[in-house]
Amino acid sequence: MADGESPPWAELVPDIVREIGRHLLCEIDRHHADGLCRSWRDALLQLRPPPPPLPRLVLPEADGPAFYCVPSGCRPHPFVLPPAALRARCFGSYDGAWIFQAVDQAANHVLLNLITHQQLNLPNLLRFHSFMLPALIFDFEVAFVAATLSSRPTDQGCVGAGIISFNRVPHDPRHIAFWCMGDEAFSWSIQMTRNIGGALELDVVDLLYSSHGAGAFLFLTRREDIHVFRQPIFPQGDVMQSTPLYFERRGDDDDDDGRPVLDRYLVESRGKLLMVVRLGDREPARLPTTTFRVFEREDELFNNYWNKLPDLGGRMLFVGRGCSRSYEAADGYPGMEGVYFLDDRSFHDPMVVHMNAADRQYPCSDNGRWSGAQPPAEVERCFPEQGRSNYSPPVWILP
Known part of the structure; x- marks a missing residue:
């Protein structure tokens, strides 16, 4: 492109630019698009602001942590x-x-x-x-x-x-x-x-x-x-x-379909307390998580019990110890309902702290999204494959 010549994308008609902008659900992506040229910035200013930001997944890669953004298609964003x-x-x-x-x-x-x-x-x-x-x-x-x-x-x-x-x-x-x-x-x-x-x-x-x-x-x-x-x-x-x-006991460490319980999380959603139960296989593979169950706290007089929800009802649940959060797909994330999870198996390791770096092996591969209770309910590995880390397990960054 010659000096002073406009880039080819600057000639796109505003309607096309705005249509592109409607698919940019991440504030960082929208900011990058704003900076392409003045015609794009003017067209994108006519759109509504992007939806509320979602948590980002921090994967401890070999050369340092990488920050993956769900609204950007689980692509990384740079952080200093x-x-x-x-x-x-x-x-x-x-x-x-x-x-x-x-x-x-x-x-x-x-x-x-x-x-x-x-x-x-x-x-x-x-x-x-x-x-x-x-x-x-x-x-x-x-x-x-x-x-x-x-x-x-x-x-x-x-x-x-x-x-x-x-x-x-x-x-x-x-x-x-x-x-x-x-x-x-x-x-x-x-x-x-x-x-x-x-x-x-x-x-x-x-x-x-x-x-x-x-x-x-x-x-x-x-x-x-x-x-x-x-x-x-x-x-x-x-x-x-x-x-x-x-709470009234639901059973032992197996769910109602015989799958072992891997983990449990608390999260508040729509004024209610939920318990998210993570399930796996009896013979765990390298990626053990297979499905989830979501329960809502109910009480009658002096009895508490966990009531199983038939579906997520449009929720986006990000689960992690001490940092689980609930968001609404209706707030600008169509088709993104689900339970988003990270690999926190090292929580159960009694030697979660290893002073010798050679002994630190934090699993980092069991990350993804469970699409919900209605068929086809499945686990999607939407984040890149990641081997074990010698310095940290994955973690969510909350907006």
């Missing part, structure tokens, strides 16, 4: 990361492009904003006083496995909740713990069955912060019961109370 974040272990995310990371794989937990690069420190220690000698303080180094927040991390009074393990005792059961943003350690106790310092031992598989009422942290157990910790999380004194919600 600080050098220390390129090989960090990710263990969750929060709205506004905040990501939980263990920068040194274990001993340096931070919350990083991918847009502003602001970094906030998280607790690295579990601290408690001796029962016999209160002046004697014990510190234990911990590793985060999953986490979430009560509000934006820069808000005054923001409280965090995490599922943690102990670095020196990796095969001990997981614990849950809370902290105020800015704390360097967990430093209080919970009076419930089996507690150590500020951590409660439970067979917890997911956590969620619900903003209903005064707000509460919800912890889902393998038995599909929920432990509720209501605000204020830190009352006067050293006693923290929780309310257990026991």
Whole structure:
């Protein structure tokens, strides 16, 4: 193309440009199209803004994390990361492009904003006083496995909740713990069955912060019961109370069609609490996820039970520990109903933290979308194939 000559796409009639623009559901793609030339920018200005942004999948590729966008056909978008974040272990995310990371794989937990690069420190220690000698303080180094927040991390009074393990005792059961943003350690106790310092031992598989009422942290157990910790999380004194919600049993670890349950997640949608159950094969292949079931919490008098939904009803559910979110296909994503999932099998590995880089093998291949309960319900591998990572499992980035 000669100097001063208009590019060929600049001659497209505005109606064609606008039709192209209607298929650009991603704000970044629309921005790139705006920058092609003035005629495109003028035509695209006449369109409605793109729909609300969706989470992006971060795949830990060999040369650093890659950010894949669902509305762009699961293609990658570039992000500039600080050098220390390129090989960090990710263990969750929060709205506004905040990501939980263990920068040194274990001993340096931070919350990083991918847009502003602001970094906030998280607790690295579990601290408690001796029962016999209160002046004697014990510190234990911990590793985060999953986490979430009560509000934006820069808000005054923001409280965090995490599922943690102990670095020196990796095969001990997981614990849950809370902290105020800015704390360097967990430093209080919970009076419930089996507690150590500020951590409660439970067979917890997911956590969620619900903003209903005064707000509460919800912890889902393998038995599909929920432990509720209501605000204020830190009352006067050293006693923290929780309310257990026991649900009628659906059965054992097999679903009604005989498939084993791989994982369970909590997500709020349309004012209701949902439990998403991930199912697989008895002889798992390299990509074990085969289907999902979605249940809605129902209660009658003092009984709680999980009611199976016949279909997704237009929902787009992005599931991940501590960061599951619900969106509506009707908001501008036609035909994109489904459950979007990532490979979080390393959550069940008691050695989720490996100090030796050669031992770190985080599965990253079981990612995709389940199209819904109505035929043809199937799992679509819409993200690129990815081998095991030696620094992090995949994670969602929440808009």
